[in-house]
Amino acid sequence: MNHRTILCAALLALAATAVSGCGDRSAQEAARAAAQTAADEKAAREYADGFDAAVAAENWTLAKAQGDVLFARFPDTQQAARIRPHYEDAKAKADALREAARVAALWSYQAENVKGGQQLSAAIYSKEAVDTDGSGANPVRLIFRDHPTWGTSSYLVLQAGDFACYGGCKVKVKIDDAAPKSMPALRPDTDDAIAMFINDEKALWRMLKGATQVSVEFPVKAGGTRTAVFEVAGLDRKKLPGWD
Known part of the structure; x- marks a missing residue:
């Protein structure tokens, strides 16, 4: 085998290794992203469940607080998307309660x-x-x-x-x-x-x-x-x- 043949073989092997390395990194990054998404969803569910429980108890102030934290920390999660349609109603009721308490305290x-x-x-x-x-x-x-x-x-x-x-x-x-x-x-x-x-x-x-x-x-x-x-x-x- 002449030197040119040996050099070509080495270059092909190096290229194959590089492609393999890129594939491994992509897979690792995808795995890390999936793990982070799962972790965010799990953490978001705690606040979403808290929101649901507060709404069921008609504790609008707590419901608003749970929603506020959820949207601030995990705005792109499925849990945030799930409660978003119900959040504005809870917020309006919480704001009304706060205003009622404020004007009552004036007397x-x-x-x-x-x-x-x-x-x-x-x-x-x-x-x-x-x-x-x-x-x-x-x-x-x-x-x-x-x-x-x-x-x-x-x-x-x-x-x-x-x-x-x-x-x-x-x-x-x-x-x-x-x-x-x-x-x-x-x-x-x-x-x-x-x-x-x-x-x-x-x-x-x-x-x-x-x-x-x-x-x-x-x-x-x-x-x-x-x-x-x-x-x-x-x-x-x-x-x-x-x-x-």
């Missing part, structure tokens, strides 16, 4: 023993602070009160400035997108608090039923009017029994 309630019985109240601060006298913005408070001696009342309280309503005035009350309604009000001649009563408290209370937002435009001593907006959807009406 504060008190039951206080006073002379003659028990005073009950429900109060909420304005969504945004209001500058009522030029000194800067401060929250405005809306209060419904049931007193054993003084009866029922609704009133606004300022932290600064004053109302221009001594002797009586009109305020404009707007519920959501409805047209504003003019209501009589009165700033009592007292220094106990910077307060202005909205005279028909039961009417105002009824107006809040089913409402999301109420705004009250009122005159101020500094001149002109100001408007306070309250997110009232979370009011627990049972806190003032007998008002409805």
Whole structure:
């Protein structure tokens, strides 16, 4: 066998080895990819099963959380594809629950023993602070009160400035997108608090039923009017029994 023949044989053998090596690497990579896919599916199933269990229990907050993790960590799995059509409904319900809890927490309630019985109240601060006298913005408070001696009342309280309503005035009350309604009000001649009563408290209370937002435009001593907006959807009406 001459040198040329030997060289050709060696080159053919080397080429065959290279092809064989490439085939082995491709097979190994395919095997690794398949193993990773199987591992991802197994891990994803834990969250998908958790989602299913939370939905069955109507625990929408947990269902949303399980779905969020699943889509963040294993978005391309079959498990993610399976629950995706049901996720938006669970998310919407979880978001609604969170919003309901948020607006409910805006209200504060008190039951206080006073002379003659028990005073009950429900109060909420304005969504945004209001500058009522030029000194800067401060929250405005809306209060419904049931007193054993003084009866029922609704009133606004300022932290600064004053109302221009001594002797009586009109305020404009707007519920959501409805047209504003003019209501009589009165700033009592007292220094106990910077307060202005909205005279028909039961009417105002009824107006809040089913409402999301109420705004009250009122005159101020500094001149002109100001408007306070309250997110009232979370009011627990049972806190003032007998008002409805």
